[in-house]
Amino acid sequence: MPRPRCLWCTEPPYQEVAVLKWRGEERERLTVQLCRKHLGRLNEAGTKGREIKGWSYKVGWW
Numbered sequence: 001m002p003r004p005r006c007l008w009c010t011e012p013p014y015q016e017v018a019v020l021k022w023r024g025e026e027r028e029r030l031t032v033q034l035c036r037k038h039l040g041r042l043n044e045a046g047t048k049g050r051e052i053k054g055w056s057y058k059v060g061w062w
């Protein structure tokens, strides 16, 4: 079984987080594992979100 890791890097996850992933009208509600660094960056991005590979992400499902 693969070791759990952060969604965006190879670090072990720090926390499981509910995130909203969106692009235009498309919306996905996900629960993802993030490392401390990437959780921090997502929190800093706030409601505006953070764009990665063409998708925007933010903490929370609304």
Ligand SMILES: [Zn+2]
Pocket (backbone or CB within 6 Å): 006, 007, 008, 009, 010, 011, 034, 035, 036, 037, 038
């Ligand atoms: Zn990470």
